[in-house]
Amino acid sequence: MIEKKIAIAVAETVAEVCGQTVDHRDIILQKTRKDVEGDLTLVVFPFVKAFRQSPEQVAGILGKALLEKVDDVEHYTVVKGFLNLILADRYWSGFLYNAVDQSAVEKETTQHQDRDSGHRQERDPAQHQETGPGKHQDHDPARHPVIVEYSSPNTNKPLHLGHVRNNLLGYSVACLLEAAGKKVIRANLVNDRGIHICKSMLAWLKYGKGVTPETSGKKGDKLVGDFYVKFESELRKQAGEIMEGKGVSEEEARNGAPLMQEARDLLRRWEQRDPGVVEVWKKMNGWVYEGFDATYKRMGVRFDKMYYESDTYLTGREIVLEGLRDGALYQREDGSVWADLGRYKMDGKLLLRADGTSVYMTQDIGTAQLRYEEFAPGQMIYVVGNEQDHHFKVLKLILQLLGKPYADNIHHLSYGMVELPDGRMKSREGTVVDADDLMDEMVATARRTTEELGKTHDFSEEDKEALYHTIGMGALKYFILRVDPRKNMLFNPEESIDINGNTGPFIQYSYARICSVLRKAGEPRLQEAFRMDESIRMNKKEKQLLKTLYDYDQVLAEAASEMSPAKMANYMYEVAREFNQFYHDHSILNEPDRSTSNFRLSLSQLTAHVIKTGMALLGIEVPVRM
RNA sequence: GGUUCCGUAGCUCAGCUGGAUAGAGCAACAGCCUUCUAAGCUGUGGGUCCUUGGUUCGAAUCCAAGCGGAAUCACCA
The missing domain is CATH 3.30.1360.70 (Arginyl tRNA synthetase N-terminal domain)
Known part of the structure; x- marks a missing residue:
């Protein structure tokens, strides 16, 4: 240094x-x-x-x-x-040859990417993430891994744009932490129980006539979501009639409506493990999971560990009862159990209802405990929207109150809401942007644009589809990840599918161009280029690009410690822009001076590696041709 | 009302552990393809960094107050 x-x-x-x-x-x-x-x-x-x-x-x-x-x-x-x-130039060129040597020779100059030998996995974070558990066994990170929870869907509705930001953030943060040397466990906490699921179940039982994803040809999560919507519309009808007849408030009318009572009854029966109810519950959740899996797969995110609230709330309840016995919590006359947060100048928080049923907080207490017991994590990161800032603040305090050693390890990675040009997404107003539809649209746009440019005539159909997917998802992911997680962001559909300027496809394109040059150079030539050349004199653009590449380690460290994929995303753009300027001004292969040409090849090589590695940490793939 | 977060070009965003003349993209306008992929490159115009005060040799950045916006303060999740 x-x-x-x-x-x-x-x-x-x-x-x-x-x-x-x-x-x-x-x-x-x-x-x-x-x-x-x-x-x-x-x-x-x-x-x-x-x-x-x-x-x-x-x-x-x-x-x-x-x-x-x-x-x-x-x-x-x-x-x-x-x-x-x-x-001195030798300082910079020394860095270059050392880095190129370490990162090993890029082999992605052709379409056959998977013939890499293993030695480079040690140093390539993007590869490293694929190696899974078992690494670093003798080091601290393995004994105290970081758990990153993200996605956390409800099983009554399909995933939407809000989940997309959550998933992309969570996955990328996990990658960044791994690249920074941590052992990471990607966790998903599925909210598979509660009144909302019962609503979908009830509507399906009443109006579904036994329809399934197979008979309807619909994705499971969509089908279940339809019944949730059906429930709400039927409930609105009933509530409307009650309001007119009795002149009560909307809330009272909704609560008093027969459908609502039936839904609550279904929830009670579920908690009592009524076999018939449980069977429907399992069946419909199963449909939803199949749908979610398809969406996750397409989005390119995955999980090492699934948690289900239907399991964790039981653990939560035990801990709360234990806390009651220990005197950390107290009981009111009606039998409900509370945490007294008076010493933090906050209102008390209910943890068990008078009838013994649990709330959202109870379940989170249980989940934290289960994670602690299984993994002894050094940190538990919750990727959850900033609308729940208060919830996590309280969760931490309650765990402290209960004397849990892991209370301080909880970190809420709070991100801002996604807004649309005409305001927030509102399910009631039908302005929710569905995750699958969104991806369809991105890929379709990528297809249209690529076909217009006509550079892919010789691609096989399979390669074409893969490319459209790569570009469409690259555009979407970069658009979302480049903004600071903490901030609310505006999702403008028209801008999101843009591919010029500060966009994912711009960076992908830069990568593809480099690959094109490296391909033309050929393997023997690349080998020749990797030899250190002390005598090289750099021009301004070369040096500027090299200095930008030099910053990678620093940027990675910052992005990981701040848990900000945006840092990495903006850096990727800077790298691509620097390369394009260099590429525009100077010829690589047509440069007559052999050693200069070789130097530029190495520089291009390292640029490609940095782009590929950095983009992988954002969950974005880069194509060798586009 | 209390608490927390945010406020930078017409729009979307960087920059914020204090440092030089505040940067990109989009949009507008003007250029550059017989040369390794023009999904690119270059140039022009565009700023009360919300306001006021404070700390400092130096503030978009730190502190205080105010203004504007968002979230939250559930026996919803």
């Missing part, structure tokens, strides 16, 4: 000249602005007092000292209080 060497040298110099000690870790070097000559910049203002000289003079003193003390510092300039350091 040259930054560290420089920082130490600066600290030494300050000590020598002023007799003051500075911790080298407090000396921060930043990247030099693009419009100024230099690679690294030291802001000297913090040292002027110690030197009792002008900023320019201080910069000069430090610059001269660094020239002597640090080999790769070749030259410096001083602009006001900024000391700009220029590193």
Whole structure:
């Protein structure tokens, strides 16, 4: 790390000249602005007092000292209080050849990608994620893995745009953490019980006439969702009649409607394990899971561990009762059990109803316990929308109240809502964007655009379909992941399928172009190019691209620690843009000077590797041709 | 009403652990394909970084207050 060497040298110099000690870790070097000559910049203002000289003079003193003390510092300039350091080209090219060597030779210059030998899996995070459990067994991360929970669907409705952001975020965060060296468990908590499922069941029993996904040709989750909608519309009818007749409020009317009572009755029977009810429940949930699996598969997300609330709420109830016995919780006269959060200046939280049934919070307590017992995780990350900020705050406090050792390991990765151009999605107003429909549309657009450009005539039908999928999903994923998770985001359907500018397909296209060049170069030529060439002199674009690639490790570390795929996404765009500029201005294979041509090949090679690796951490595939 | 989050170009977003002249894309306009993929590249115009105060050599970035928006404060999940 040259930054560290420089920082130490600066600290030494300050000590020598002023007799003051500075911790080298407090000396921060930043990247030099693009419009100024230099690679690294030291802001000297913090040292002027110690030197009792002008900023320019201080910069000069430090610059001269660094020239002597640090080999790769070749030259410096001083602009006001900024000391700009220029590193030797050999430093950058050294990085390049080392990185290319480490990442191993890209073999994706042809369509046959899977003949890689295994040695590169160690270093390629995108590969690493496929290796699953069992790695790092002797290290801390394995003993205390990170559990990332995401998706968390209800089983009464199909997945929609909100789930899409959740799934993409969760999956990507898991990948980023893995790439940063953690052992990660991807978990899904399925909300498979409750009144909402009973509504779908009731509607199916009453109006379904035994229809199944097979007989209707409908995806299971869609079919069940239809019955949920059917229930709601029938309920609205009943409630409407009651309101007119009795003049009661809408809520009262809904609650009093016969359908609602039937649904509640169904829930009670479910909790009592009525065999007939349980059978319908299992059957309909089964349909939903098949539907979800198809959607997940298409979306490219997966899970290592499934949790079902129908299991975890029981554990939750036990813990709550235990807490009651221990005196951590208290019971009211009606028999309901509560957590007193008065010491945190919050209202009490109900954990068990008077009739002994449990609520959402109860179930989350149980889930946390089960995870703790099975995995002893160092951290439990919950990818859940910011509408539940309060819920997770309370969950953490209750677990503390119960004296659970894992209470502090809970982290709510809170993300903002997805809004549509005309406001929030509202199921009642039918403005919900269905996940499957959305993917269909993205792929269809990718198909249309690709066919218009007509570069894929010689593709097989199979390859074409795969390509459309890759591009369509790339557009969707990048569009969603490039914005800071914390922020609400606007989903504009028209912009999301754009493929020019700051988009997923732009980055994919850059990758495909590189592959095209590498393919043309051929294997022997690539081998020749990987040899370190000390004499190389870089031009501006080459150096700019190389410096951008150099940042990868830093960006990965930040994206992982901040759990922000957006960091990686925006960096990917920067890499692609830098490459395109370089590619536009300089010829790679047609360059007459052999060593320059070789250098550019290596540079392209590393760019391709960085793009492929980084995009994989976003869950985005890159095509070798498009 | 309390709490939390957000406010940057016409639009969508970067930049925020304090550093130089605040950046991209889209949209608009003007250029660049006999040369490795033009899904690309280059240029022009476009800013009260919500407001006011404070801290500092230096604030879009930190602090306080205000304004505007969102979420939440369920015996829903």
